Amino acid sequence: MYDVAIKTEGLTRRFGDFTAVDQISFEVKKGEIFGFLGANGAGKTTAMRMLTGLLMPTEGQAEVAGFDVYKQAESIKKSIGYMSQKFSLYNDLTAEENIRFYGGVYGIGRNELPQKTDEVIDSVGLQSVRKKPVESLPLGWKQKLAFSISILHQPKVVFLDEPTGGVDPVIRRQFWEKIYEIADRGITVFVTTHYMDEAEYCDRVSIMVDGKIEALDTPKGLKQSFSCDSIEEVFIQLARSAERGQG
Numbered sequence: 001m002y003d004v005a006i007k008t009e010g011l012t013r014r015f016g017d018f019t020a021v022d023q024i025s026f027e028v029k030k031g032e033i034f035g036f037l038g039a040n041g042a043g044k045t046t047a048m049r050m051l052t053g054l055l056m057p058t059e060g061q062a063e064v065a066g067f068d069v070y071k072q073a074e075s076i077k078k079s080i081g082y083m084s085q086k087f088s089l090y091n092d093l094t095a096e097e098n099i100r101f102y103g104g105v106y107g108i109g110r111n112e113l114p115q116k117t118d119e120v121i122d123s124v125g126l127q128s129v130r131k132k133p134v135e136s137l138p139l140g141w142k143q144k145l146a147f148s149i150s151i152l153h154q155p156k157v158v159f160l161d162e163p164t165g166g167v168d169p170v171i172r173r174q175f176w177e178k179i180y181e182i183a184d185r186g187i188t189v190f191v192t193t194h195y196m197d198e199a200e201y202c203d204r205v206s207i208m209v210d211g212k213i214e215a216l217d218t219p220k221g222l223k224q225s226f227s228c229d230s231i232e233e234v235f236i237q238l239a240r241s242a243e244r245g246q247g
């Protein structure tokens with residue numbers, strides 16, 4: 001049993017002369033909801049790709065679910081869920097077919113799959129459209145489906161890269177209820193978002209500026225240290241010093 005779900009020490013990634021992620025060090029506890037904030041280009045996705053075993057670091061250390069990113073990337077991939085910004089649902093397959101496909105990829109047995117599929121369909125409320133191609137579904141439903149698929153195999157840690165981008169506040173709220181549910185079940189949630197109200201829902205929040213983690217604390221702690229009323233204000237204070245494009 002481990003209590004630390006993610007641990008990094010001086011984790012760095014360079015592309016040529018450019019340092020996308022610069023010596024980041026932090027720990028995330030099991031079952032924690034950890035918000036990973038930063039302006040566009042701050043280095044969040046690059047960091048997340050290293051932590052999910054998809055990209056080799058240039059230097060530094062990192063462990064996810066007890067596995068080393070250099071030596072045990074395959075074990076990491078089996079222990080985590082990942083919902084990328086361009087979530088990877090197959091548009092021409094139905095909701096049901098997507099669940100079955102990913103269930104197979106994640107190694108869920110044939111006997112278990114029909115029940116798992118029904119559970120996901122019910123949890124997302126997709127009963128009436130389960131046999132429709134995913135491309136015909138509204139964005140919010142696609143996102144909820146992609147999220148449910150990312151936790152299909154009961155991962156220890158789930159990485160959510162802007163899971164609520166572009167959806168309305170009601171769906172965002174429902175999304176966050178689901179995030180709380182899985183954290184209560186002991187799944188660690190590592191989430192990036194551009195919505196600052198969502199940062200307030202996290203247990204702890206880190207803010208990245210130009211590849212470095214400039215602040216890390218509970219939302220309350222961050223507001224106190226920066227003498228701000230909201231995380232949005234803290235974020236703006238820090239992002240002001242960023243040199244990278246805010247595109």
Ligand SMILES: Nc1ncnc2c1ncn2[C@@H]1O[C@H](COP(=O)(O)OP(=O)(O)OP(=O)(O)O)[C@@H](O)[C@H]1O
Pocket residue numbers: 015018020038039040041042043044045046047244
């Ligand atoms: N494969 C690559 N080669 C060269 N530069 C890269 C590569 N991947 C990312 N970068 C650069 O690294 C920096 C950090 O990018 P990254 O996508 O990690 O930022 P981000 O914080 O996730 O931004 P966003 O919020 O826009 O997704 C950017 O300047 C980006 O152009």
